[in-house]
Amino acid sequence: MNTKKRIQALRERMENQEIEVSIVMNFENQYYFSGLKALTYSRPIVLVIDKQETALIVPSLEEEHSKEKANVDRLYVYHETKLRAEEGRSHLEHLAGIMRKYPAGTKVGIEFSSFPVKLERLLEEQGFQLVNLDQPIAEMRYIKDQEEIDLITESGRLVSLAVESSIGNVKAGMTEMEFDQFGTNALFTEVARKHPNATLDYFAMSPSGLARTNMPHVFSNTRKLEEQDILIHSRQVGLNGYRAECERTFFIxxxxxxxxELFHLVLEAQLAALDFIKVGVTAKEVNEVARKIFEKGGVEEYMNHRTGHGIGIGLHEEPSLRYDNDLVLQEGMVFCVEPGLYIPDVGGFRHSDTVVLTKKGTNLITHYPNDLESLIIGDRVGKLSK
Incomplete structure (x- = not known):
């Protein structure tokens, strides 16, 4: 992970806005700039970047982890044990010490969308001018380098494998969670075989039935699958921090x-958007391609989310394929394309695939059949033995 190049790019943006020092609190951005990804963030972690140095403030239980993974110049550690409390008891103590070298009036870059109000008020009380870094950092993350694209592409293969394994083993009578486990087991086996010492992020959502498929974001539960059920099987896989997504609507x-009829409309909208999306078009034009198909089919009122979103370190990243986004798409951007319809008493319908934009064209990196015939699992229906 070339964090030095990313830090330099951020410093150039800081210089353009006369920012002397930046404080990064968003955990995805911390990973992007430092290479450190913690298991939990109940204890604050703070990344500080100025023109000469990078510093990371971490709790003591992340000290060894940070020494191994974080690419920073200086590490500050705070403690919650009596024996070492005098070395620093909170992130605030270390941050206050770092900020003392900057005079009142200094411009400090922070992420307005994720910076704690408590810290914001402390900085303002000390006379610092706060500048929003949300957009500059988001724009940096828009464009993936080749290392990031390689990881996302492999995640696309892995997530496709997991989708295939779950759908290939579905039967009426199993629960949504039991259905998910087939793909998850296949995923674990493949990652262990091919990527020793890798980290893995993943989730699976498989809402089933008319009511639950109308809720786009619900986790799988113990509802038993029934004959004539509709399901939306949704998965993301992240290899070493970089994700891809694949989703399919199918029927038992x-x-x-x-x-x-609705399945075909959603498939038509997705295929049209996938065919249209490329370097040089705008995000809202991609959305419009799918929206027009729903409008023509008389179902636009049931389109309750955007056509797609960026993906990478985050589950959902900018840019967004929304009706109001004028951004021109560029080489190196990665998107999930997923127009959906959600109709009471009929069901929800959504396919999602991940694409990488290149100058030579759009590279589809998730692969599973998307046609209706392949996604009617009629000949595999059968109650589980009791």
């Missing part, structure tokens, strides 16, 4: 005629 047994 024959769908109704209305469900078939």
């Amino acid at each position: 047994g024959q769908p109704t005629e209305r469900q078939k």
Whole structure:
């Protein structure tokens, strides 16, 4: 991970805005700039970047982890044990010490969207001018370098493998969570085989039935799958911090005629958006391609989210493929394309695939059949033995 190059790019943006020092609190941005990704963030971690030096403030239980993973110039450690309390008991003590060298009036870059109000008020009380870094950092993360793209592409292969394994083993009578475990087991086995010492982020959501598929973001539960069920199987996989996504809507047994009609509309919208998205078009134009198909089909009112989103370190990243985003898409951007419809008493419908934009064209990196015939699992229906 070339954090030095990223730090230099941030410093150039800081210089343009006359920012002397930046304080990064968002954990995704901390990983992006330092290489450190903690398991939990109940104890604050602070990344400080000025023109000469980078510093990381961490709790003592992350000290050894930070020494191994964090690419920073200086490490400050605070403690919650009596024996070492005098070395610093909170992140605030170390941050206050670092900030003393900057005079009142100094411009300090922070992320307005994720910076704690408590810290903001402390800095303002000391006379610092706060400048919003949300957009500059987001723009840096828009464009993935080749190392990031390679990881995302492999995550695309892994997430496709997991989707294939779960759908390939589905039966009426199993729970949503039991259904998920087939893909998860396949994922763990493959990562252990091919990527020793790698880190893995993942989630699976498989809402089933008419009511639950109308809730786009719900985790799998112990509802048992039934014959004639509709399911949206959604997965993300992140290898060494970089993610890809694949989702499919499918049926256990024959769908109704209305469900078939809506399935085809969603597939048409997704394929049209995937065909259109490329370097040089705007984000809102991609959204419009899908929206027009729903409008023509008389179902636009059931389109309750954007056509897609960026992906990388985060589950959802900018840029967003929204109706109001004029951003021109560039080489190195990565998107999940996922127009959806959610209709009461009929079901929810959504496919998602991950694409990488290149000058030579759009590279689809997730692969699983998306046609209706492949996604009617009628001949595999059968109650589990009791």
